[in-house]
Structure formats: structure tokens, C-alpha cells
Amino acid sequence: MPLITLKAQVHADPQTEAVLKDAMFCATKIYNGLLWHLRKEYKETGKVNISRKNLNRILKELPRAKGYYSMSIQLTRDEVREAYKSFFALKKKGLTQHEAPGFRRKNCLSPLKYVQSGFMVDGDRVTLSLGTSREDGVKQVSFRISHRPDIEYERVRELSIAYDKVSGRIEARLVVEVKARENNGTGKAAVDLGETVLMACAFDDGAVMLCSGRLIKAIRRYWQKVRANLKQNSRRWRETAHREKKQVEQLLHAATSHLIAECVQRGVKEIAIGNLNGIRESIAYGDRLNQRLHAWPYRKLINMLKYKGAMAGILVRDNVDEKSTSITCHACGNVMASNRRYRGLYICSCGWRAQADVNGALNIYERVYQVSPVKGSSGRVARPAVVSYHLGWHGVAEPKRRDKTLCASA
Template sequence: MPLVTLRAQVHADPETLAVLKDAMFCATKVYNGLLWHLRKEYEETGKVDISRKNLNRILKELPRAKGYYSMSVQLTRDEVREAYKSFFALKKKSLTQHEAPGFRRKGYLSPLKYVQSGFKVEGDKVTVSLGTGREDGVREVSFRISHRPGVEYERVRELSITYDKVSGRIEARLVVEVKANPCPGRLRAALDLGETILMAAAFEDGTVLLYSGRFIKSVRRYWQKVRASLKQNSRRWKEVAHREKLQVEHLLHAATSHFIEECVRRGVGEVAIGAITGIRENIDYGDRLNQRLHAWPYRKLTDMLKYKGALAGIVVRDDVDERNTSVRCHACGRVLPSNRKHRGLYVCSCGWKAQADVNGSLNIFERAYEVSPVKGSSGRVARPVVLSLHLGWHGVHEPKREEKTSRASL
């Protein structure tokens, strides 16, 4: 069964929320305590022993380890191990200097994680165990949750209690098994993700849909200007940041839901997305544009597509190498950055002319499936249909100046 992560709002009385926050604070103290002892060991011996046996020995010396569920304590221990493993891997791979895992700041509330045990979900009621060693004697707490409607799941596999620093609220993350719909068909599609064009979708029959990201850009710009006049991390600043987050997520949900519905209607069973791994490390377009691209929600967009696709029986993969897909001519294969003229226009000397994001999505399709979505046809890509998404509605229009692109040279 497909696994889907549900984000849920926690509804509890002040006393329960206080207990949960204290347990989350204990998780932070345990994480920092493990790091402190490892650093001390390194200073004394020149080595760092991150074996479970050594970390379990340290845990016995940390009084806060009794402040929350024992299995969750072990997951905190494993977080420290993974942090050090990543540090060692980077240090071995790169000649540049890398810093060891750092302490979590004072007052930080770490997630409480439960896997398979220590929690019970009955409808909208959740009960989590806090262990038997807390000083206040509280062994478990119960609260109610609410999440988006329309999701029916068979079983809850994992549960995390997190603190959203933007809204100042405690939330729950449930990893659930869902019963997926049957696969809608065997056709395929490819997506090129971007900023101005949020998604460029190329279907196997040569149809192309462009989802505009301009309204998301305008929403982000507006709220960034509002925040600029406020004191950072103040109550009002956090309220504004939370409102921006909700509006952006609403637009992302509208775009991804429409795309998945189109895939179901067209009988698409698999969607390929260009891999975004390392995109934030590999871009350098100047300070201003870098800031915009680093803040763009690529991962959130991909995650939405994956879980909505899973519910619809569609496989969504994001493992396609995206290098040079935006500057490679889909007709002749020539890689030339200067072919991207202006405002998304791609023109090659071979005669190929297309909207640049359309060209990129066609290249991703060809690289993912080793076949072109328009080969064997009349050699033409359908005129792209542009969807403009808004907070309350979305409209569809065909660009007046967009001409059908030809593949007569193939």
C-alpha cells in the first residue's frame, strides 16, 4: 500500500500542550547532551565512537532521557548517529572544511517521533506514551487532531509531534497506509519545474500544459515587503509569515490537484520529474535571484505530486537527470545556452522553436523514457495551454502569440 504523510492540527487543553512541549524540550536536551559527550570524547581521545553501545551508555547519564518515551529516545540517538555519519561522509569526500554537527539552540522544541509503538490513533483521538520516568508522573496524554478531508487510510505507521515556529502551534505528522485507486492507464508524462512557469507538463501524445507560477511569485513578493517593515521573529512577523505559507500552499495544492486530475483523465500511469537534488548548492545567478530560487518550494511541490499521485494510482518519480535539459535542443540535441532568447523563448538554428519550459519538459520526457513524446506523429507539438492559478479560482487561456512548433527537420 502507498504511504502518505498527513499533516494534522493538534487540539488540546493548555495542560496537555505544556506536557508535550516539555517532552519535546527533553528531546532537545538529549540530542545536545549526546553531542556534548561525543565532543568531549573527541577532545580527550581524538576519536568519535558513534556506536549504539556507546551512545546508550551516554544516555544513561542524561536525566532528561526519562522525560519522554524510551523508543523515541532511541530515535533521537539515531538522529545523532546519522548526523555524524553525514559529517564523516562529507569530510571523506571533500577537501573543504566541514563543521561537526552543531547543538540545537536554546528553547528549540525537537519532534517527538513514534514508530510502530507508543501511540494509538482512534478516529480523531490520539494517545501518546511519555514513558514511566517523568518527574511529574504523567505517563501518557491524549488529544484530538484534524486534517484535510477525503483521505481514508488503513493503518498509521509513524507519528511525529512537531512544533511549527511560524504559527507557534503544535502539529502532528502521520505516515499512513492508504488504499490507492487502480492505475488510470499506461501513458506517461514528464514535468519541468520552475519559478515563472511552475510546471511544464509534456504528455505522451504531444499535449503540453503550462502552470503559471506568477501568482505565487506575487504573493511571496507582497508578504516579503510586509515583513520587511516588521521586527524579525516578532508576533506580527510570524503571523505574516504563516499567512504567506498558507496562501502559497493553497496555490500549490490547486496546481498539483489539477495536474493529477488531468493525468487520470488522460490515462497517465507514470510521471517523471527532473531531479532537484543539489539544486540549491549548484545555482549561482547573483544574490537576488539566488535568494528567490533558494526559497522556492520545489521539494514541497514534488512531495505533493508524489502523495496525490499515489492516491490516484500514478507513479511519480523524481530521479531524472535534469542537466542541460533547459538548454538542449529537443529537435537536434545541440546544447547551446544562447538558444534561450528571452522570456522563455527557445530558438535553434536547426529550425526548432518552442517555449523554453516546453523544450525542457520534452527533453525530460525523452531522457526518462528514452523516447520522444512526438516521434512517430506528424512532427508537431500541440500549442501549450497555460493555466493561471489564483487564491480563489483558476483560469485557462491559450497564448495569442504562441505558434505551433515544428519538427520538420527530424
Template sequence: MPLVTVKAQVHADPETLAVLKDAMFCATKVYNGLLWHLRKEYEETGKTNVSRSNLNRILKKLPRAKCYYSMSVQLTRDEVIEAYRSFFALKKKGFTRHSAPGFRPKSYLSPLKYVQSGFRVEGDKVTVSLGTGREDGVRQVSFRISHRPGVEYERVRELSIIYDKVSGQIEARLVVEVKANPCPGTKRAALDLGETVLMAAAFEDGTVLLYSGRFIKSVRRYWQKVRASLKPNSRRWREVAHREKLQVEHLLHIATSHFIEECMRRGVGEIAIGDLRGFRESIDYGDKLNQRQHAWPYRKLINMLKYKGALAGIAVRDDVDEKNTSARCHACGRVLPSNRKSRGLYTCSCGWRAQADVNGSLNIFERAYEVSPVKGSNGRVARPVVLSLHLGWHGVHEPGRRGKSLRASL
């Protein structure tokens, strides 16, 4: 059965919330404690041993490790290991400007994670286990949750209790098993994700859909200007940030739902997406553009596509190498960044002329499936359809006369 992550609100009395926050604070202390001992070992020996056996030895020295569930403590340990492995991988690739994993702020509330044990979900009631060495003697707490209607699942596999600093509320994340619809078909599609063009989708028959990201950009830009006049992290500042988050997520839901429905209608059984992991470390377009790229919700978009695809019986993979897909000519294979003449136009001396994001999505399709939806036919792709998203509605239109020079059908 496919796995889907469900976000839920936590409803509990003040005493229960206080206990949960204390356990999350203890998880932060354990995380920072492991880092402190690793740094001390490095100063003394010149090496960093991030093996599980070494970290288990360190855990025995940390009194806070007995203040929340033992399996959750091990997951905190694994977070430290993963942070160091990511750091080592970046160093190996030559990204020397990155420093070792840093301490979490003292006021930070780390997530409490439960995998297969330590929790029980009965309808809307959740019970979680805590540590055996708590000073208040509390071994477990119960609370109620609520999530969006229409979510039906067979079994809860994982549970995370997190603190959303934007809304100032404790929330739950449930990884659940759901029944999927039969696979709608065997056809394939590829996606090139971006900022101005949120998704450029290339289908096997040469059809192309472009999902505009301009309205999301305008929403984020508006709320960023509002926050600029407010005191950072004040109650009003958090309210504004929360409203921005909800509006952006709403627009992402509109776009991803429409795309998955379109894939079902076309009989698509697999979607390929470029691998964006680590791309933020390799970009340097200046402070302003770097900040926009780092804040753009690529991972949230991919996660939405994955779980909605799973419900529809469509496999979604995001492991396609994206290197040079924007600079490579889809017709002749020549890689030349200067071929991208503007934000939306790609032209090559071989005669290939296309909307730039269309060119990128076609390259991802060819790289993922080792076949081109264009080559072998008439060397053309269908005129792209552009979808514009809005908070209360969304419309579909095709480029007008001014967009003729950007069409991929030329």
C-alpha cells in the same frame, strides 16, 4: 496500500500541551547532547564515529533521554546519523564551505516521532507514550485531533508531533494507509519544476502544460515586504508568515490537483520528476536569487504530487538526474548554456526552438523513460497551454500573438 501524510491540528488542555512541549524540549537536549559528545570525540581522536552502537553508548549518559518515549529517542539518534552522513556526502562531492551539523537553539522544540508503536489513534483521540524517567511521573498523555474532511484511511503507520513556530501551535502529522483508485492507464508524463513556471508537464503524445508560478511569486513578495516592517518573530510577524504559508499552500494544492486530474483523464500511470536533492548547495546566483531559490517550496510541491498521485493510482518518482536538462538541446543533444536566450526561450543552431521549460521537461521525459515524445514523430510538440493560478480561482489560456516566438511548436 499507498501511504499518505495527513496534517492535523492538536486540541488539548494547557497541562497536556505543557507536557508535550517539555518532551519536545528534551528531544532537543538529546540531539544537542549527541552532537556535543561527537565533537568532543573528534577533538580527542580526530575521528567522528556515528555508528548506532557508539551513539547508544552516549545516550546512556544523557538524563533527558528518559524523558520521552524510548523509540522516539532512537529516532532522534537516527536524525543525528543522517545529518552527519549528509555532511560527509557533501564533503565528498567537494562542497567544502559546509560545516559539521550544528546545535539546535535552546528554545527549539524538536518533533516527537512515533513509528508503529508508542501511540494509539481511536477516531479523533490520540494517546502517546512518554519516558519512564520523567520528574512529573507522566507516562502518557491523550489529546484530540482534527484534519480536513474527506480523509479516510485504514491504519496509522507513523505519528509525529511538531511545533509550528509560524503559527505557534502544536500539530500532528499522521502517515496513514489509504485505499487507492485503480491505475488510470499506462501512459507517462514528466515534470520540470521551476519558480516562474511552477510545473512544465510533457506528456507522451507531445502535449505540454505550463503551470505559471508568477502569482505565487507575487504573494510571497507582498508578504515579505509586509514582514520587513515588523519586528522579527513578533506575534504580528508570525501571523503574517502564517497567512503567507496558507496562501502559498492553497495555490500549490490548486496546481497539483489540476495536474493529477489531467493525468487521470489522459490515462497516465507514472510521472517522472527531476531529482532536486542537493541542488541548493550547488547554486550561486547571488545573495538575492539564492535566497529565493532556497525558500521556494519544491519539496512541498513534490510531496503533494506524490500523495495525490498515490490516491489516484499514479506512481510519482523524483529520481531523474536533472544535470544539464535546461542547457541540453532536446533535438540534437548539444549542451550549451548560451542556447537559453532568455527566461522563456531556448534556441539551438540545429533549428530547434522551444519554450525553455518545455525543452527541460522533454529532456527529463527522455532521460526517465529512454524515449522521446517528440523524436520519431514530426519533430514537434503541441502548442503549450498555460495555466494561471489565483487564490480564489484559476484560469486557462494559450499564449497570444506576442508568445509566438516562445512556443515549442515552432
């Protein structure tokens, strides 16, 4: 069964909320305590032993090690191991000058993570185990959660409790198994991701569709200008960053839902997306444009397509090598960057003329499925259907209560 992550709001009484925050504070103390001992070990011996056996030995010395569920403590321990593994990988490549992973802020509330055990979800009621050795004697807490009502799941696989600094609320994230809808389609599609054109999709019948990313660009540019006049990390600065994130996510949800719905209507069973791993390291367009592209939410977009596709019975592959697909002529195979004359237009000397992102999507399709979705060899491609989205609210001040439904127009 496909897995998706549900975000839910926690509704707890003040006493329960205080216990949860204390347990999350304990998780921070455990994380920082393990790092401190590993740094000390490195200073004394010149080596760092991140084996579970050594970390378990250190855990026994930490005063907060009994502040929350034992299996969750082990997950915190594994977070430290992964932090050091990532650090060693960056160090080996010469991508960091630091000597060790950084500590979390002293007032930080780290997530409480539960996998398979230590929790129970019954309808909208969640019960968490906090172990049997807390100083206040609390062994478990129970509270109510609320999440989007249109998701029906079979089983909860993982659960984490996190604190949102912007809203000041405690949230729950549930990794659940959902039952996918039956899909008897046999069609295929390929998607080229971009910035101005968020997604260019080529279908197996030669049809193409473009999802505009212009509004996302405008929203990000707008809020960045607002934050330029605010003190960094101030309350107002964080509020604007939070609103930008929510608006961008809303548009991403609208675009991905529209694309998946279109694929279902066309009987698509599989979608291929170019592999964007390492794209940030390969981007070199100057500081200003690099910063803009580095912050573009490619991974979030792909994850949305994956879980929405899984719910619709569509396999989404993102392991396709898309190297040179944007500068390769789909008709003759000539690779020439200058063929992209200006934004949105690809022209080759062989006579091929197409929208540039469509050309990339067609190349991804042919690379994956070893066949071109464009019928014939006339050098023409179907005129793409362009889909754009808009928000019902936008601005610095809090919006008035109104319908926030996204509208799509083709």
C-alpha cells in the same frame, strides 16, 4: 500501499498540553546532552564515537532520559547520529567551517516521534505512551486530533508531535497508508520544473500543458519586501513568514492537484520528473537571483506530486538526469545555450521553434522513454494550454472571513 503524511491539529486540555510540552522539552535536553558529551569526547581524545553503543552509554547519564517514551528517545539518539553523519559529509567536501553540529535552543520544543509502537489512534482519538519513569508519574496521555476529512487511511505507520512556534499550537503529523484508486491507464508524461513556469508537462499524445508560477513569485517577492522593514525573527517577522509559507503551499496544492487530475483524465500511468539533486550547488547567477532560486520549493512540489500521484495510482519518478535538457534542441539534438533567445522561447537553426520549458519537458520525455511524444517531423509542437491560479486573499492584515477556494482558469 502508498504512504502520505497528514498534518492534524491537537485538541488537548491544559494539563495534557503541559505534559506534552514537558516531554518535548526533555527531547531537546536529550539531544543537546548527547551533543555536549560528544563535543567533550572530541576535545579530550580528538575522536568522536557516534556508535549506538556509545550513545546509549551517554544516555544513561542524562537526567532527562526518562522524561518520555524509550523508543522515542532512541529516535532522538538517531537524530544525533544523522546530524554528525551529515556534518562529516559536509566537512569532507569542505562545505562547513564548524567543528560540530549545533545545539538546539534551550527553550526549543523538539518533536516527539513514534514509529510502529508507543501510540494508538482510534478515530480522532490519540493515546501516547510516555514511559513508566516520569517524575510526575504520568505514563500516557490522550487527546483529540482533527485533520482534512477527505483522506481515508488504512493504518498509521508513524506519528510525531511537534510545536508550531508561529501559531503557538501543538500539531500531529501522521504517516498513514492509503488505498490508491485503481488506474488502468497506460499513458506517460514528463514534467520540467521551473520558476516562472512552475511545471511544463508533455503528454504522450503530443499535448503540452503549462502551470504558471508567476503568482508564487509575486507572493514571495511581496512578503520579502514586507519583512525587509521588520526586525528579523520578531513576532511580526515570523507571522509574515508563516503567511507566505501558507499561501505558497496553497498554490502548490492547487497546481499539483490540477496536474494529477489532468493526468488521470488522459490515462497517464507514469510521470517522469528531472532529478534536481545538487541544483543549488550548480546555480551561479549572482547573489540576488541565487538566493531566490535556492529558496524555490522544488522538493516540496515533487513530494506533493508523488503522494497525490500515488493516491491516483500514478507512479512519479524523479530520478531522471535532466542535464542540458533546457538547452538541447528537441528536433535535431543540437546543444546550444544561445538557442534560448529570451524567457519562454527556444529557436534552433534547424527550424525548431517552441516554448523553452516545453522543449525541456519534451527532451525529458524522450530521454526517459526513448521516443518523442511529438508526432511527425514538422518542427511544430501543439500550442500549450496555460493554467494559472489565484488566491482569494492577499495582504499584510489578517483577511476577513471569506471563501479561500483557489480558482483555476485555463
